[in-house]
Amino acid sequence: QAALLGCAALTGVGAVLTGNRVEPGASVLVVGAGGVGQFVVQGARIAGAARIVAVDHFPRRREAALALGAHEAFSPDAFAETDAFDVTFDAVGLAATSETALAAARGGGTAVLVGMPPGGARLDLDPLAFSNFEKTLTGSVYGSETPARALPRLLDLVRGGRLELASLVGPRFPLEAAHEAVEASLAGAPGRVLVTP
Numbered sequence: 001q002a003a004l005l006g007c008a009a010l011t012g013v014g015a016v017l018t019g020n021r022v023e024p025g026a027s028v029l030v031v032g033a034g035g036v037g038q039f040v041v042q043g044a045r046i047a048g049a050a051r052i053v054a055v056d057h058f059p060r061r062r063e064a065a066l067a068l069g070a071h072e073a074f075s076p077d078a079f080a081e082t083d084a085f086d087v088t089f090d091a092v093g094l095a096a097t098s099e100t101a102l103a104a105a106r107g108g109g110t111a112v113l114v115g116m117p118p119g120g121a122r123l124d125l126d127p128l129a130f131s132n133f134e135k136t137l138t139g140s141v142y143g144s145e146t147p148a149r150a151l152p153r154l155l156d157l158v159r160g161g162r163l164e165l166a167s168l169v170g171p172r173f174p175l176e177a178a179h180e181a182v183e184a185s186l187a188g189a190p191g192r193v194l195v196t197p
Contacts, residue, residue: 001165004035004192005154006147012039013163014143014150015089015114016047024048026086029104031055032115033065033073035192037091038168040114044087045069046162055079055100058188068164076100085109093117095124107133114140172196 012035016022028044030037033056044052045068054065054073062073084106090098093115102111102125129135143150157163170191173181178195185193 001169004039004165004168005151005158007142008035008168008192009039009154009163009165010143010145010147010150011114011140012036012041012091012143013043013046013154013157014145015112015140016040016043017153018140018144018150020047021110021112022047022049022087025050027051027053027083029053029055029083029085029088029101030065030070031088031090031097031101031104032092033058033061033070034091034188035168036114037061037089038064038068040089040091041065041068041070042163046157051085053079053083053085056188058190060190061188064167064190067167087112089114091115093121095121098123102129102135102137105135107135110136110138112138112140168192169194 022028022044026049028049030040033054041052041054052070054070055076056062065073081104085104086109088101088105088111090101091114098113105111168191170189170193171184172194175197181193181195
């Protein structure tokens, strides 16, 4: 469980809480409910968001997002970009998911890119999103905070019962089944897959 704090929690919760990106009562969209996205959902819940919506391909990840504090969860096909959110997060890192996050931000809202894009990826932007709708597009690396400052805050949240870790630990595989562990992860296992010696 502690290993989750060192990357996924720092990245996901930090992307929400650092700089007070999400104010109490805000509406939040999380695109991608994998390991980092589930912590973005929790960060939004901790911040006091009034509405948290998660979008993910995998049903088990959508279920996990709901259990962690999302109010609604949709597959990408079922998600209609008719709503506009105060803050949106792309926890995947693909051009298509970043475009979804930016399009779903309300006028004057903020889209935060959290997921790591593949090398050489490019994002096609519509300048009207900025000049006419005054949206903000920003990134967050490792929660936009130094671990020395962020980890004590995360530990306090765990101790206080506000940050869930146990359910984010996924299935375990022995070392000789490492290939199956990778397949489980790629198939959308709802927690972090463990390979044990």
